[in-house]
Amino acid sequence: MDSLRERLARGDVLVGDGAWGTMLMARGLAPGRPPESLVLERPEAVREVALLYLDAGAELLTTDTFGGSPLCLGSWGLGERAEEINARAVSIAREAAAGRALVQASVGPTGRILAPLGDTEPAEVGAAFARQIGAQARAGADAICIETMTDLAEMLLAVRAAHEVAPDLPVIATMTFDPTPRGFFTMMGVSVEQAARALTAAGVDVVGSNCGNGIDRMVAIARELRRWTSLPLAIRSNAGLPESRGAEVVYPETPELMAERIPALLDAGVSIVGGCCGTTPDHVRAFRRAVDARKLTSCPPP
Amino acid sequence: MDVVKSIAEAIEQGDNDAVRRLTAEAIAAGRAPGAILEEGLVAGMRVVGERFRTHEIFLPEVLLAARAMQAGLGLLRPLLLQDAVPTAGKIVVGTVRGDLHDIGKNLVGILLQGAGFSVIDLGKDVAPERFVDAAVAEGAPLIGMSTLLTTTMKGMRDVVELLRQRGLEGKIKTIIGGAPVSAEFAREIGADAYAFDAASAVERTRALLAPA
Numbered sequence: 001m002d003s004l005r006e007r008l009a010r011g012d013v014l015v016g017d018g019a020w021g022t023m024l025m026a027r028g029l030a031p032g033r034p035p036e037s038l039v040l041e042r043p044e045a046v047r048e049v050a051l052l053y054l055d056a057g058a059e060l061l062t063t064d065t066f067g068g069s070p071l072c073l074g075s076w077g078l079g080e081r082a083e084e085i086n087a088r089a090v091s092i093a094r095e096a097a098a099g100r101a102l103v104q105a106s107v108g109p110t111g112r113i114l115a116p117l118g119d120t121e122p123a124e125v126g127a128a129f130a131r132q133i134g135a136q137a138r139a140g141a142d143a144i145c146i147e148t149m150t151d152l153a154e155m156l157l158a159v160r161a162a163h164e165v166a167p168d169l170p171v172i173a174t175m176t177f178d179p180t181p182r183g184f185f186t187m188m189g190v191s192v193e194q195a196a197r198a199l200t201a202a203g204v205d206v207v208g209s210n211c212g213n214g215i216d217r218m219v220a221i222a223r224e225l226r227r228w229t230s231l232p233l234a235i236r237s238n239a240g241l242p243e244s245r246g247a248e249v250v251y252p253e254t255p256e257l258m259a260e261r262i263p264a265l266l267d268a269g270v271s272i273v274g275g276c277c278g279t280t281p282d283h284v285r286a287f288r289r290a291v292d293a294r295k296l297t298s299c300p301p302p
Numbered sequence: 303m304d305v306v307k308s309i310a311e312a313i314e315q316g317d318n319d320a321v322r323r324l325t326a327e328a329i330a331a332g333r334a335p336g337a338i339l340e341e342g343l344v345a346g347m348r349v350v351g352e353r354f355r356t357h358e359i360f361l362p363e364v365l366l367a368a369r370a371m372q373a374g375l376g377l378l379r380p381l382l383l384q385d386a387v388p389t390a391g392k393i394v395v396g397t398v399r400g401d402l403h404d405i406g407k408n409l410v411g412i413l414l415q416g417a418g419f420s421v422i423d424l425g426k427d428v429a430p431e432r433f434v435d436a437a438v439a440e441g442a443p444l445i446g447m448s449t450l451l452t453t454t455m456k457g458m459r460d461v462v463e464l465l466r467q468r469g470l471e472g473k474i475k476t477i478i479g480g481a482p483v484s485a486e487f488a489r490e491i492g493a494d495a496y497a498f499d500a501a502s503a504v505e506r507t508r509a510l511l512a513p514a
Contacts, residue, residue, distance in 0.1 A: 021453070031453040032400015032427075075402045075427075111403060117365050180357030187405075189360030242452070244484035249452045 004060075004102055004143045004170045005205065008232045008271055013291050016060040016104075016236055016274020017053035018284050024049060024064070034076050036068050039089045046089070050096035056281040057288030060272060061101045062145065063089040065136065066108035071120075071128040082128075083135040090139035104145035104172060105136035107158055114153055122157055129161035137166035145172040147210045147236070150186035152198055159202045170205035172234050172272070176212040177221055184221055192221060196228035208234030211276040214241060214253050215261040222268035232271035239278030251278025255286035262290035306333060306342045309374060313346025314353075316366025318373045325374040335381040339418060343374050347416025355501035361409070368412040375415070390418035391511035392442040393477075396428035398449045398457030406480060407448035409500045414446075417504045419511075430460040437474045444510055446503065447493075449480040458483070459491040466492075475510050479503055 007014060024035050027045040038046050046064050053061060067073065068089065070082035078085065086105070093103040110128060112120035133144055144162045149155040155173060162171045175195050177184035184192050192209075199207045207229055209221045218237040225233055239251035239258065258279070265273055273291065275283045303311075305328045312320035321343075328338045350367040353359045393414060397407045404426045411421045422440050424432055433445050445465075447458050458478050465471050475494040478487070488496035495510055497503035 021451075025453055029453070031456055032451075033453075072402075111405070113365065113405070117362055178357075182357065185357065185360060187361050189362060242482050244482070244487040244490075249455070249482050 001099055001102070008170075008205070012271070013266060013294070014060045014102075014272045015058055015284065015288050015291055016234075016272055017050075017056075017058040017062050018275035018279030018281065019239075019277050020049060020062065020064060020066070022278070023052070023280070034067055034073070034078070035064055036066070036073065036085050036089065037076065037078065039064055039085050039092065040081070043088065043092055046092050047096050050093055052281045053284055054096060054100055056284040058274070058284050059101045060143075060274065061093050061097050061103050062274075063093045063103060063105045063136070063141070065089045065132070066106045066147070069107070069110055069128045069132045071110040071112060071125065072108070082131055086132050086135035087139035090136050090141045094140055102142040103140070104143040105133070105141035107132060107136075107144060107146045107162075108148050109150065109154060114151065122153065125154060126157040126161055129158045130165050133158070133162050134165040137169055141166075141169065143170045143172055143205075145174070147172075147174045149173070149175045150190065151188045152186075152190045152195060155195075156198065156202055159199070159204055163203065172206040172208065173199045173202075173204040174208040174210040174234055174236065177209055178212060179217060184217075184224065192224040193228045196225050200229045200231055204231070206232045206234045206272060208236070208270075208272065210234070210236035210274075211238055214238055215258045215265075219261055219264045219268060222265055222270050226269045233269055234272035234274075235265055235270050236272075236274040236276045237279075238276045239280075239283060242278065253278070255280075255283040258283055259286035259290040262287060263294060266291070266294055305331065306338055309338065309342030310346035310349070313343060313367050313370050313374070314349050316363060316370050318366075318370045321370040322373040322377065325377045329377060329381065335378055335385055336387040338374075339378055339382060339387070343371050343378070344416060344418045347371055347413065351413045351416065351501050351504065355499065361405070364409060364412065368416070371412075371416055389420040390508070391444070392420045392422065392440060393444040393446050393507060393511070394422045394424060394433060394437045394440060394442045395446040395448070396424035396433060397426035398447050398454050398461070399427055399429050400457060401449045401451050401454040402426050403450035404448075406450065406500070407446075410446065410448065410479065410497075410503045413500045413504050414507060417508070419507060430457065430464045433461050434464050434468065434470065434474070438470070443473070444475050444477060444507065446477045446479070446507070448478075449483065452482040455482055455487065458487075458493065462492045477503065477506055477510060
Protein backbone atom coordinates (compact mmCIF):
# COMPACT_ATOMS: atom_id res chain seq x y z
CA MET A 1 0.00 0.00 0.00
CA ASP A 2 1.24 3.49 -0.79
CA SER A 3 2.30 5.60 2.15
CA LEU A 4 0.41 8.69 3.28
CA ARG A 5 3.19 10.93 2.01
CA GLU A 6 3.12 9.26 -1.43
CA ARG A 7 -0.63 9.63 -1.66
CA LEU A 8 -0.62 13.27 -0.59
CA ALA A 9 2.21 14.06 -3.00
CA ARG A 10 0.07 12.58 -5.78
CA GLY A 11 -2.78 14.88 -4.86
CA ASP A 12 -5.05 12.08 -3.63
CA VAL A 13 -7.96 12.84 -1.36
CA LEU A 14 -8.28 10.44 1.55
CA VAL A 15 -11.50 9.72 3.41
CA GLY A 16 -11.09 9.36 7.15
CA ASP A 17 -13.40 7.77 9.70
CA GLY A 18 -16.00 9.30 12.03
CA ALA A 19 -16.77 9.62 15.72
CA TRP A 20 -15.50 6.96 18.12
CA GLY A 21 -16.75 7.76 21.63
CA THR A 22 -20.45 7.44 20.84
CA MET A 23 -19.83 4.26 18.82
CA LEU A 24 -17.96 2.69 21.74
CA MET A 25 -20.69 3.74 24.18
CA ALA A 26 -23.21 1.91 22.03
CA ARG A 27 -20.99 -1.15 22.45
CA GLY A 28 -20.83 -1.12 26.19
CA LEU A 29 -18.37 1.61 27.18
CA ALA A 30 -19.66 2.54 30.65
CA PRO A 31 -20.54 6.19 31.17
CA GLY A 32 -17.58 7.97 32.71
CA ARG A 33 -15.01 5.34 31.75
CA PRO A 34 -12.16 6.25 29.41
CA PRO A 35 -12.64 4.93 25.86
CA GLU A 36 -9.00 3.80 25.83
CA SER A 37 -9.75 1.24 28.56
CA LEU A 38 -11.71 -0.80 26.01
CA VAL A 39 -8.48 -1.51 24.17
CA LEU A 40 -7.57 -3.73 27.12
CA GLU A 41 -10.99 -4.80 28.33
CA ARG A 42 -13.05 -5.23 25.14
CA PRO A 43 -10.77 -5.12 22.10
CA GLU A 44 -13.49 -6.75 20.01
CA ALA A 45 -15.70 -3.65 20.47
CA VAL A 46 -12.89 -1.42 19.20
CA ARG A 47 -12.30 -3.75 16.26
CA GLU A 48 -16.01 -3.74 15.43
CA VAL A 49 -16.13 0.07 15.17
CA ALA A 50 -13.00 0.06 13.02
CA LEU A 51 -14.58 -2.48 10.67
CA LEU A 52 -17.78 -0.44 10.38
CA TYR A 53 -15.76 2.58 9.29
CA LEU A 54 -13.59 0.55 6.94
CA ASP A 55 -16.68 -0.97 5.33
CA ALA A 56 -18.09 2.53 4.94
CA GLY A 57 -15.05 3.45 2.88
CA ALA A 58 -12.59 5.00 5.33
CA GLU A 59 -9.00 4.69 4.13
CA LEU A 60 -7.45 6.49 7.08
CA LEU A 61 -8.42 4.78 10.33
CA THR A 62 -8.03 6.49 13.71
CA THR A 63 -6.83 4.60 16.80
CA ASP A 64 -8.62 4.56 20.16
CA THR A 65 -5.83 6.55 21.80
CA PHE A 66 -7.16 10.13 21.97
CA GLY A 67 -6.76 10.21 25.76
CA GLY A 68 -3.84 7.78 25.64
CA SER A 69 -1.09 10.00 27.01
CA PRO A 70 0.20 8.82 30.38
CA LEU A 71 -1.00 12.15 31.81
CA CYS A 72 -4.61 11.43 30.86
CA LEU A 73 -4.49 7.71 31.62
CA GLY A 74 -2.90 8.48 34.99
CA SER A 75 -6.23 9.93 36.15
CA TRP A 76 -7.67 6.43 35.77
CA GLY A 77 -4.77 4.62 37.35
CA LEU A 78 -3.67 3.48 33.89
CA GLY A 79 -0.62 5.72 33.47
CA GLU A 80 1.79 2.81 33.83
CA ARG A 81 0.02 0.99 31.03
CA ALA A 82 0.20 3.84 28.51
CA GLU A 83 2.68 2.08 26.21
CA GLU A 84 0.68 -1.12 26.28
CA ILE A 85 -2.63 0.66 25.58
CA ASN A 86 -1.24 2.72 22.71
CA ALA A 87 0.53 -0.26 21.15
CA ARG A 88 -2.52 -2.49 21.40
CA ALA A 89 -4.80 0.18 19.95
CA VAL A 90 -2.52 0.54 16.93
CA SER A 91 -2.39 -3.26 16.53
CA ILE A 92 -6.18 -3.52 16.64
CA ALA A 93 -6.49 -0.84 13.96
CA ARG A 94 -3.80 -2.39 11.78
CA GLU A 95 -5.32 -5.83 11.97
CA ALA A 96 -8.77 -4.46 11.15
CA ALA A 97 -7.40 -2.39 8.27
CA ALA A 98 -5.55 -5.40 6.87
CA GLY A 99 -3.97 -3.28 4.16
CA ARG A 100 -7.25 -1.59 3.19
CA ALA A 101 -6.48 1.60 5.11
CA LEU A 102 -3.66 3.55 6.69
CA VAL A 103 -3.65 3.90 10.46
CA GLN A 104 -3.37 7.35 12.03
CA ALA A 105 -2.55 7.19 15.73
CA SER A 106 -4.59 9.71 17.66
CA VAL A 107 -2.96 12.04 20.17
CA GLY A 108 -5.34 14.37 22.03
CA PRO A 109 -4.66 17.18 24.48
CA THR A 110 -3.59 16.38 28.02
CA GLY A 111 -6.28 18.61 29.51
CA ARG A 112 -3.60 20.43 31.51
CA ILE A 113 -2.74 24.09 31.28
CA LEU A 114 0.96 24.66 30.81
CA ALA A 115 3.09 26.64 33.22
CA PRO A 116 3.52 29.52 33.79
CA LEU A 117 -0.19 30.05 33.14
CA GLY A 118 -1.17 26.67 34.58
CA ASP A 119 0.48 24.19 36.89
CA THR A 120 1.91 21.61 34.48
CA GLU A 121 5.52 21.88 33.34
CA PRO A 122 5.95 21.76 29.53
CA ALA A 123 8.73 19.17 29.92
CA GLU A 124 6.31 16.82 31.67
CA VAL A 125 3.80 17.17 28.83
CA GLY A 126 6.50 16.67 26.18
CA ALA A 127 7.73 13.52 27.92
CA ALA A 128 4.18 12.17 28.14
CA PHE A 129 3.63 12.71 24.40
CA ALA A 130 6.97 11.04 23.65
CA ARG A 131 5.93 7.92 25.58
CA GLN A 132 2.57 7.79 23.83
CA ILE A 133 3.84 8.45 20.31
CA GLY A 134 6.87 6.19 20.73
CA ALA A 135 4.61 3.27 21.57
CA GLN A 136 2.33 4.08 18.64
CA ALA A 137 5.25 4.23 16.20
CA ARG A 138 6.80 0.97 17.43
CA ALA A 139 3.44 -0.75 17.01
CA GLY A 140 3.38 0.24 13.35
CA ALA A 141 1.23 3.38 13.02
CA ASP A 142 1.33 4.92 9.54
CA ALA A 143 0.91 8.51 10.76
CA ILE A 144 0.59 10.48 13.98
CA CYS A 145 -2.59 12.54 14.22
CA ILE A 146 -2.36 15.23 16.89
CA GLU A 147 -5.88 16.57 17.26
CA THR A 148 -8.36 18.81 19.09
CA MET A 149 -5.56 21.02 20.33
CA THR A 150 -6.32 24.59 21.47
CA ASP A 151 -2.94 25.60 22.90
CA LEU A 152 -0.27 26.09 20.26
CA ALA A 153 2.49 25.44 22.81
CA GLU A 154 1.01 22.06 23.72
CA MET A 155 0.51 21.24 20.03
CA LEU A 156 4.16 22.05 19.30
CA LEU A 157 5.30 19.89 22.23
CA ALA A 158 3.46 16.97 20.65
CA VAL A 159 4.86 17.73 17.18
CA ARG A 160 8.37 17.91 18.59
CA ALA A 161 7.87 14.63 20.45
CA ALA A 162 6.65 12.98 17.24
CA HIS A 163 9.63 14.22 15.27
CA GLU A 164 11.97 12.95 17.97
CA VAL A 165 10.57 9.51 18.66
CA ALA A 166 8.94 8.78 15.29
CA PRO A 167 11.13 10.69 12.81
CA ASP A 168 9.94 8.68 9.81
CA LEU A 169 6.20 9.13 10.34
CA PRO A 170 4.10 11.89 8.81
CA VAL A 171 2.42 14.19 11.33
CA ILE A 172 -1.15 15.44 10.91
CA ALA A 173 -1.81 18.40 13.22
CA THR A 174 -5.36 19.66 13.70
CA MET A 175 -6.66 22.31 16.07
CA THR A 176 -10.15 23.22 17.28
CA PHE A 177 -11.41 26.72 16.54
CA ASP A 178 -14.40 28.73 17.76
CA PRO A 179 -16.10 31.42 15.70
CA THR A 180 -15.73 34.96 17.08
CA PRO A 181 -16.66 38.34 15.62
CA ARG A 182 -12.98 38.71 14.65
CA GLY A 183 -12.71 35.34 12.94
CA PHE A 184 -11.81 31.86 14.18
CA PHE A 185 -9.71 31.44 17.31
CA THR A 186 -9.03 28.50 19.62
CA MET A 187 -10.13 28.68 23.25
CA MET A 188 -6.57 29.73 24.05
CA GLY A 189 -6.68 32.56 21.52
CA VAL A 190 -4.76 31.01 18.61
CA SER A 191 -5.90 32.31 15.20
CA VAL A 192 -6.06 30.17 12.08
CA GLU A 193 -3.18 32.17 10.64
CA GLN A 194 -0.99 31.65 13.72
CA ALA A 195 -1.74 27.93 13.74
CA ALA A 196 -1.05 27.48 10.04
CA ARG A 197 2.18 29.45 10.11
CA ALA A 198 3.55 27.85 13.28
CA LEU A 199 2.69 24.30 12.24
CA THR A 200 4.10 24.79 8.76
CA ALA A 201 7.31 26.13 10.30
CA ALA A 202 7.38 23.18 12.71
CA GLY A 203 7.55 20.81 9.74
CA VAL A 204 4.28 18.90 10.04
CA ASP A 205 2.96 17.10 6.95
CA VAL A 206 -0.69 18.10 7.18
CA VAL A 207 -2.42 20.94 9.03
CA GLY A 208 -6.10 21.21 9.69
CA SER A 209 -9.00 21.40 12.04
CA ASN A 210 -11.21 18.91 13.81
CA CYS A 211 -14.13 19.16 16.21
CA GLY A 212 -15.95 22.22 17.52
CA ASN A 213 -17.79 23.10 14.32
CA GLY A 214 -20.24 21.79 11.77
CA ILE A 215 -19.42 21.47 8.11
CA ASP A 216 -20.17 25.04 6.96
CA ARG A 217 -17.78 26.61 9.42
CA MET A 218 -15.21 23.95 8.57
CA VAL A 219 -15.34 25.07 4.94
CA ALA A 220 -14.59 28.62 6.11
CA ILE A 221 -11.72 27.38 8.31
CA ALA A 222 -10.26 25.33 5.44
CA ARG A 223 -10.30 28.39 3.17
CA GLU A 224 -8.60 30.44 5.84
CA LEU A 225 -5.94 27.76 6.44
CA ARG A 226 -5.25 27.64 2.71
CA ARG A 227 -4.42 31.36 2.76
CA TRP A 228 -1.54 30.74 5.16
CA THR A 229 -0.05 27.39 4.20
CA SER A 230 0.55 25.31 1.10
CA LEU A 231 0.61 22.05 3.08
CA PRO A 232 -2.11 19.45 2.53
CA LEU A 233 -5.15 20.15 4.73
CA ALA A 234 -7.20 17.80 6.92
CA ILE A 235 -10.75 18.58 8.05
CA ARG A 236 -12.74 16.36 10.41
CA SER A 237 -16.03 18.09 11.03
CA ASN A 238 -18.61 17.54 13.72
CA ALA A 239 -22.12 16.70 12.54
CA GLY A 240 -23.07 20.19 13.72
CA LEU A 241 -23.24 21.22 17.35
CA PRO A 242 -24.97 18.96 19.85
CA GLU A 243 -28.63 19.63 20.56
CA SER A 244 -30.50 18.16 23.46
CA ARG A 245 -33.76 16.33 22.69
CA GLY A 246 -35.05 15.24 26.04
CA ALA A 247 -32.39 13.10 27.63
CA GLU A 248 -30.82 12.42 24.24
CA VAL A 249 -28.00 14.42 22.69
CA VAL A 250 -28.40 14.77 18.96
CA TYR A 251 -25.99 16.06 16.33
CA PRO A 252 -28.15 17.65 13.66
CA GLU A 253 -26.17 17.40 10.41
CA THR A 254 -27.20 14.44 8.28
CA PRO A 255 -24.81 12.48 6.05
CA GLU A 256 -26.47 14.05 2.99
CA LEU A 257 -26.14 17.60 4.29
CA MET A 258 -22.48 17.16 5.16
CA ALA A 259 -21.66 15.36 1.92
CA GLU A 260 -23.11 18.26 -0.07
CA ARG A 261 -20.35 20.46 1.32
CA ILE A 262 -17.51 18.05 0.49
CA PRO A 263 -16.90 19.63 -2.94
CA ALA A 264 -16.46 23.01 -1.22
CA LEU A 265 -13.88 21.43 1.12
CA LEU A 266 -12.04 19.88 -1.80
CA ASP A 267 -12.12 23.20 -3.65
CA ALA A 268 -10.48 24.76 -0.61
CA GLY A 269 -7.65 22.27 -1.04
CA VAL A 270 -8.52 19.70 1.61
CA SER A 271 -6.78 16.33 1.18
CA ILE A 272 -8.20 14.45 4.17
CA VAL A 273 -11.93 14.58 4.90
CA GLY A 274 -13.40 12.79 7.87
CA GLY A 275 -15.84 13.19 10.71
CA CYS A 276 -15.59 14.10 14.37
CA CYS A 277 -18.30 14.17 17.08
CA GLY A 278 -21.72 13.03 15.92
CA THR A 279 -20.62 11.44 12.66
CA THR A 280 -21.34 7.79 11.94
CA PRO A 281 -20.45 5.14 9.35
CA ASP A 282 -23.35 6.53 7.28
CA HIS A 283 -21.66 9.92 7.25
CA VAL A 284 -18.38 8.32 6.14
CA ARG A 285 -20.23 6.42 3.41
CA ALA A 286 -21.65 9.73 2.16
CA PHE A 287 -18.20 11.37 2.27
CA ARG A 288 -16.82 8.44 0.30
CA ARG A 289 -19.49 8.83 -2.38
CA ALA A 290 -18.91 12.58 -2.60
CA VAL A 291 -15.14 12.17 -2.93
CA ASP A 292 -15.50 9.38 -5.51
CA ALA A 293 -18.03 11.39 -7.53
CA ARG A 294 -15.57 14.24 -7.62
CA LYS A 295 -12.83 11.95 -8.94
CA LEU A 296 -15.11 10.86 -11.78
CA THR A 297 -16.08 14.37 -12.79
CA SER A 298 -12.50 15.63 -12.64
CA CYS A 299 -11.30 12.95 -15.12
CA PRO A 300 -11.45 13.95 -18.74
CA PRO A 301 -14.10 12.03 -20.69
CA PRO A 302 -12.70 9.11 -22.70
CA MET B 303 -6.28 57.77 39.67
CA ASP B 304 -8.09 56.46 42.71
CA VAL B 305 -6.22 53.48 44.13
CA VAL B 306 -9.29 51.22 44.09
CA LYS B 307 -9.95 52.02 40.42
CA SER B 308 -6.29 51.26 39.73
CA ILE B 309 -6.80 47.82 41.30
CA ALA B 310 -9.57 47.15 38.80
CA GLU B 311 -7.32 48.18 35.92
CA ALA B 312 -4.44 46.07 37.16
CA ILE B 313 -6.82 43.08 37.30
CA GLU B 314 -7.86 43.72 33.70
CA GLN B 315 -4.19 43.69 32.74
CA GLY B 316 -3.53 40.52 34.73
CA ASP B 317 -0.81 42.33 36.66
CA ASN B 318 -0.44 40.31 39.80
CA ASP B 319 2.27 42.41 41.45
CA ALA B 320 0.39 45.65 40.84
CA VAL B 321 -2.82 44.22 42.29
CA ARG B 322 -1.00 43.04 45.42
CA ARG B 323 0.79 46.38 45.86
CA LEU B 324 -2.31 48.51 45.20
CA THR B 325 -4.51 46.39 47.46
CA ALA B 326 -1.96 46.79 50.27
CA GLU B 327 -1.93 50.52 49.59
CA ALA B 328 -5.72 50.76 49.71
CA ILE B 329 -5.82 48.81 52.97
CA ALA B 330 -3.10 51.02 54.48
CA ALA B 331 -5.06 54.11 53.40
CA GLY B 332 -7.96 52.82 55.45
CA ARG B 333 -10.33 52.04 52.60
CA ALA B 334 -13.19 49.72 53.54
CA PRO B 335 -12.32 46.10 52.64
CA GLY B 336 -15.81 45.65 51.21
CA ALA B 337 -15.28 48.58 48.85
CA ILE B 338 -11.84 47.36 47.79
CA LEU B 339 -13.42 44.02 46.96
CA GLU B 340 -16.48 45.39 45.18
CA GLU B 341 -15.04 48.40 43.33
CA GLY B 342 -11.56 46.98 42.79
CA LEU B 343 -11.33 43.21 42.40
CA VAL B 344 -14.92 42.46 41.42
CA ALA B 345 -15.15 45.47 39.07
CA GLY B 346 -11.95 44.39 37.31
CA MET B 347 -13.09 40.80 36.94
CA ARG B 348 -16.46 41.98 35.61
CA VAL B 349 -14.67 43.71 32.73
CA VAL B 350 -12.52 40.62 32.16
CA GLY B 351 -15.59 38.36 32.11
CA GLU B 352 -17.35 40.62 29.65
CA ARG B 353 -14.32 40.78 27.32
CA PHE B 354 -14.09 36.99 27.45
CA ARG B 355 -17.79 36.67 26.66
CA THR B 356 -17.39 38.84 23.56
CA HIS B 357 -14.22 36.96 22.50
CA GLU B 358 -12.14 40.09 22.85
CA ILE B 359 -9.79 38.08 25.08
CA PHE B 360 -9.27 34.33 25.56
CA LEU B 361 -8.64 31.86 28.34
CA PRO B 362 -4.98 32.79 29.01
CA GLU B 363 -5.91 36.42 29.76
CA VAL B 364 -8.72 35.29 32.07
CA LEU B 365 -6.35 33.00 33.95
CA LEU B 366 -3.85 35.82 34.38
CA ALA B 367 -6.58 38.14 35.66
CA ALA B 368 -7.77 35.42 38.03
CA ARG B 369 -4.30 35.01 39.44
CA ALA B 370 -4.08 38.76 39.97
CA MET B 371 -7.47 38.69 41.69
CA GLN B 372 -6.25 35.95 44.02
CA ALA B 373 -3.25 38.08 44.93
CA GLY B 374 -5.56 40.86 46.08
CA LEU B 375 -8.05 38.54 47.69
CA GLY B 376 -5.29 36.94 49.74
CA LEU B 377 -4.61 40.26 51.46
CA LEU B 378 -8.26 41.16 51.75
CA ARG B 379 -9.75 37.91 53.00
CA PRO B 380 -8.76 38.20 56.68
CA LEU B 381 -10.15 41.75 56.78
CA LEU B 382 -13.38 40.76 55.09
CA LEU B 383 -13.85 38.02 57.70
CA GLN B 384 -13.00 40.42 60.51
CA ASP B 385 -15.51 42.96 59.19
CA ALA B 386 -18.00 40.14 58.56
CA VAL B 387 -18.53 41.55 55.06
CA PRO B 388 -21.16 39.25 53.59
CA THR B 389 -20.23 37.49 50.35
CA ALA B 390 -22.61 37.59 47.42
CA GLY B 391 -23.52 34.00 48.37
CA LYS B 392 -22.03 30.55 48.60
CA ILE B 393 -21.90 27.97 45.83
CA VAL B 394 -20.45 24.47 45.64
CA VAL B 395 -19.03 23.65 42.20
CA GLY B 396 -17.55 20.58 40.56
CA THR B 397 -17.28 18.44 37.44
CA VAL B 398 -19.65 15.48 37.69
CA ARG B 399 -18.69 11.88 38.32
CA GLY B 400 -16.65 10.23 35.62
CA ASP B 401 -15.63 13.49 33.98
CA LEU B 402 -12.06 14.73 34.39
CA HIS B 403 -12.42 17.94 32.39
CA ASP B 404 -12.11 20.95 34.61
CA ILE B 405 -11.08 23.91 32.47
CA GLY B 406 -14.69 25.06 32.02
CA LYS B 407 -15.58 24.51 35.65
CA ASN B 408 -12.45 26.35 36.82
CA LEU B 409 -13.34 29.27 34.60
CA VAL B 410 -16.84 29.46 36.07
CA GLY B 411 -15.33 29.29 39.55
CA ILE B 412 -12.97 32.14 38.73
CA LEU B 413 -15.73 34.38 37.41
CA LEU B 414 -18.02 33.55 40.34
CA GLN B 415 -15.27 34.44 42.78
CA GLY B 416 -14.59 37.50 40.73
CA ALA B 417 -18.24 38.46 41.17
CA GLY B 418 -17.88 38.22 44.93
CA PHE B 419 -19.33 34.75 45.52
CA SER B 420 -17.75 32.35 47.94
CA VAL B 421 -16.88 29.29 45.85
CA ILE B 422 -16.26 25.82 47.26
CA ASP B 423 -14.58 23.88 44.46
CA LEU B 424 -14.86 20.10 44.82
CA GLY B 425 -12.71 19.45 41.75
CA LYS B 426 -13.49 16.86 39.10
CA ASP B 427 -15.05 13.39 39.06
CA VAL B 428 -17.33 14.41 41.95
CA ALA B 429 -19.85 11.82 43.15
CA PRO B 430 -23.46 12.98 43.78
CA GLU B 431 -23.11 12.36 47.53
CA ARG B 432 -20.07 14.63 47.70
CA PHE B 433 -21.92 17.49 46.02
CA VAL B 434 -24.86 17.23 48.41
CA ASP B 435 -22.80 16.55 51.55
CA ALA B 436 -20.55 19.53 50.83
CA ALA B 437 -23.48 21.87 50.20
CA VAL B 438 -25.07 20.79 53.48
CA ALA B 439 -21.82 21.03 55.45
CA GLU B 440 -20.97 24.45 54.02
CA GLY B 441 -24.49 25.78 54.22
CA ALA B 442 -24.37 26.55 50.50
CA PRO B 443 -27.78 27.08 48.91
CA LEU B 444 -26.53 26.28 45.39
CA ILE B 445 -24.69 23.46 43.61
CA GLY B 446 -23.05 24.16 40.24
CA MET B 447 -22.27 21.16 38.05
CA SER B 448 -20.19 20.96 34.89
CA THR B 449 -19.58 18.27 32.31
CA LEU B 450 -17.95 18.12 28.90
CA LEU B 451 -19.08 14.62 28.03
CA THR B 452 -22.34 13.21 26.83
CA THR B 453 -21.36 10.07 28.74
CA THR B 454 -21.39 11.76 32.13
CA MET B 455 -24.46 14.02 31.89
CA LYS B 456 -26.44 11.54 33.95
CA GLY B 457 -24.40 12.53 37.01
CA MET B 458 -26.33 15.81 37.04
CA ARG B 459 -29.67 14.05 37.23
CA ASP B 460 -28.29 11.92 40.09
CA VAL B 461 -27.52 15.02 42.14
CA VAL B 462 -30.97 16.50 41.59
CA GLU B 463 -32.50 13.13 42.52
CA LEU B 464 -30.40 12.87 45.66
CA LEU B 465 -31.47 16.34 46.78
CA ARG B 466 -35.08 15.25 46.31
CA GLN B 467 -34.55 12.04 48.26
CA ARG B 468 -33.02 13.93 51.15
CA GLY B 469 -35.82 16.46 51.17
CA LEU B 470 -33.48 19.29 50.18
CA GLU B 471 -35.32 20.16 46.99
CA GLY B 472 -35.81 23.91 46.84
CA LYS B 473 -33.51 24.47 49.82
CA ILE B 474 -30.41 23.68 47.79
CA LYS B 475 -30.75 24.70 44.17
CA THR B 476 -28.80 23.43 41.17
CA ILE B 477 -27.27 25.06 38.11
CA ILE B 478 -25.67 23.12 35.26
CA GLY B 479 -23.44 23.89 32.31
CA GLY B 480 -21.08 22.30 29.81
CA ALA B 481 -20.89 21.44 26.13
CA PRO B 482 -23.55 18.70 25.87
CA VAL B 483 -26.19 20.15 28.21
CA SER B 484 -28.90 22.68 27.48
CA ALA B 485 -31.83 24.52 29.00
CA GLU B 486 -34.11 21.66 27.90
CA PHE B 487 -31.89 19.13 29.63
CA ALA B 488 -31.91 21.24 32.80
CA ARG B 489 -35.71 21.31 32.73
CA GLU B 490 -35.87 17.62 31.98
CA ILE B 491 -33.78 16.61 35.01
CA GLY B 492 -35.30 19.27 37.28
CA ALA B 493 -32.21 21.49 37.66
CA ASP B 494 -33.01 25.08 38.61
CA ALA B 495 -30.92 26.76 35.94
CA TYR B 496 -28.74 26.24 32.90
CA ALA B 497 -25.83 28.47 31.94
CA PHE B 498 -24.68 28.62 28.34
CA ASP B 499 -21.26 30.02 29.23
CA ALA B 500 -19.20 31.17 32.20
CA ALA B 501 -20.49 34.74 32.05
CA SER B 502 -24.12 33.64 32.05
CA ALA B 503 -23.33 31.26 34.93
CA VAL B 504 -22.53 34.36 37.00
CA GLU B 505 -25.79 36.08 35.99
CA ARG B 506 -27.89 32.99 36.71
CA THR B 507 -26.16 32.44 40.04
CA ARG B 508 -26.83 36.03 41.00
CA ALA B 509 -30.52 35.57 40.14
CA LEU B 510 -30.78 32.27 42.02
CA LEU B 511 -29.10 33.58 45.16
CA ALA B 512 -30.83 36.97 45.18
CA PRO B 513 -32.71 37.47 48.44
CA ALA B 514 -36.37 36.81 47.72
